[in-house]
Amino acid sequence: MPEFEPIVGRYFKMNVAGDDYRIHVEEAGRGTPLVCLHTAGADTRQYRHLMCDPAITNHYRVIAFDLPWHGKSNPPVGWRDREYRLTTDLYVQTIMAFCRAMALERPVVMGCSMGGRVVLHLALKHAIDFRAVIALEGADRVEPYYELDWLHRPDVNGGEVCAAFVSGQVAPQSPDEHRWETLWMYMQSGPGIFKGDLYFYWYDGHFDDRSPKIDTARCPVYLLSGEYDSSCTPERTEATASRIKGSKATVMEGIGHFPMAENPALFRKYILPVLDEIRETVR
């Protein structure tokens, strides 16, 4: 038998907002559940290095799932007549439904990019259900700088353009192997999916007006952002941290928008102390 990675993948059916989805979930490790949320237009593979790192899996049960319409999770029956668009409500409902279906007890939740933003919504609305939230490249407000329509048109190759839009979000220092693997996932996302996710990321998910209400005594908040991130910039991360009292912000030098995927060796130096601190301080 080959030497399998410790990651095990499974499928199950889950209902969200009236639609049934076949969900693909992967997990590795034992201990405190740690739910990982991938970026817009990507999938669970972004967390593969974390899931194969004993320093993490000795203490955490790391669980990543493909959002509906992403990776190997299917779109709903009848998807052909619908336009995919992720809203704050739908995203929060999806994560809550997932945690309930998996019967997870107060997991830590970590998300990146749009996943990094949504965990702040979770800390506000569902503080009691999460041990702590970790926002990678997650700010409570970002500013769009391009039109989403370019990402899904008949006359532009969708996989190519989605990857090319985010390629500069990988830091120049990141190893080519991981850079191109990160971008490959973008090339595989279904037509209109990155665009539909960005509706949440660029427009619907802002809540700098409400983020000050997050109570970090009930649900600790960690913010980690890459120096080279062009959307969740170090400045926007720090502005977010200043609005969320008690949150802890770190700017990761030499990293871009996809820390766990683009430079796993460097990212673990930043994330291990955070995971250790949560283990030691949060009950």
Next chain:
Amino acid sequence: MPEFEPIVGRYFKMNVAGDDYRIHVEEAGRGTPLVCLHTAGADTRQYRHLMCDPAITNHYRVIAFDLPWHGKSNPPVGWRDREYRLTTDLYVQTIMAFCRAMALERPVVMGCSMGGRVVLHLALKHAIDFRAVIALEGADRVEPYYELDWLHRPDVNGGEVCAAFVSGQVAPQSPDEHRWETLWMYMQSGPGIFKGDLYFYWYDGHFDDRSPKIDTARCPVYLLSGEYDSSCTPERTEATASRIKGSKATVMEGIGHFPMAENPALFRKYILPVLDEIRETVR
């Protein structure tokens, strides 16, 4: 805990022709190993209904893997500077490397479309290593009717055009739910992957000159093709069967090019007797 499907997914590293690949493999069931090969530009999900059918998994250990560059199996490091193109040799080497890595003992191998063609190559070259081969929509010769360049261009949406090229390969009788799920996988294939696979399917894989040398006494050959298949037509299937002495051909009425995915309920009526026969007659 949710009601998980019996399918379990894992990852491992495998070398083929000098390149390391991270391979995603799924399996379900116990018994005789049955390796399933997906179609061009698709992935393991095509076999999900088979893998959840106790009539099969009670007797067979069903194993499907994403080919390199497909599904959750990665392209090789340095892929960006290479053009993906599947050749007969590379395809055969990949399957043999997979069976060796998984330490499978004389599995039955079933493939569809390009997978249906390659199993005929396996029956010829590696008869001793396989208990039987099942070619779904697999002929020893097909005739191209379009230029592959359309499938990967900057000015055509790749996911959309790949799905639209094959949409008529689903029979009109197939349920919409399965039709669109089948096409969704095509929408998610990476840029140039369907095109690269079709190099094998339309050009490199022909071997009607050698198929008569297949010895079905050593390795039984089953051919099952859908009535509505436009490339591996019933006529081409029968011509293939006439060249492979002792092979057994069936035309499946009301089915197209993706039997296991487009109409699982109908397909099982055709495949169960074949799997039973193999179990009862082949040692």
Next chain:
Amino acid sequence: MIDRIRDRVNANAGLVRRGQYVSLPFLLGIGEEDYVVTIEKGRVSSVEPRRLATATGRFTIRAAKAVWDEFWKPVPKRNHHDLWAMLAAGIAKIDGDLLPLMQNLQYFKDVLAAPRPPREG
């Protein structure tokens, strides 16, 4: 059947949305008869018999009348159920600028099939 294309397409909001980037005329050949089908932002604005030699479209799709009659049945027989299947079988022909056809292939396949009555059950 050709008369039905306009209403059927325009009544299908999902199809019109998928064709939102399409604005062009194309020529549909049914046996000896040519029709100019004009699309504007995914809606069919007109389907008219070709009257002048110079009335044409960006691309042309042609098949015999018997082929289209079969194509428009609820469950067409094989080789007649889809434009690409018809090309593979050699019973339809496409000419002209194929780029907009390829860019919106599923849309155009669905426009052609719009007159088809739903299958039973």
Next chain:
Amino acid sequence: MIDRIRDRVNANAGLVRRGQYVSLPFLLGIGEEDYVVTIEKGRVSSVEPRRLATATGRFTIRAAKAVWDEFWKPVPKRNHHDLWAMLAAGIAKIDGDLLPLMQNLQYFKDVLAAPRPPREG
């Protein structure tokens, strides 16, 4: 650095292949200087200072000289490492027909970055 674009691109077979569908001139603005960069099937056929008011390209990419100088370093500082990052930071500007740029965005990003020396180690 601009002199290096042609040779660096043309020596990179993978990049030329990825640009095989690109044949057009575009305008590259480096501070006050405009250059017409002409691409033919993915190869850079010429990079010439703009001499006439009417010498232009399908689209234009402009940034200050200091920005490009940083962009062309082996490891540029943030906001200067990528065209899209420069747009997000408001230190580069694109005009004209963006369609061919979008259709071949990674290709054009790589053409712009071609003069960049490889980073150490």
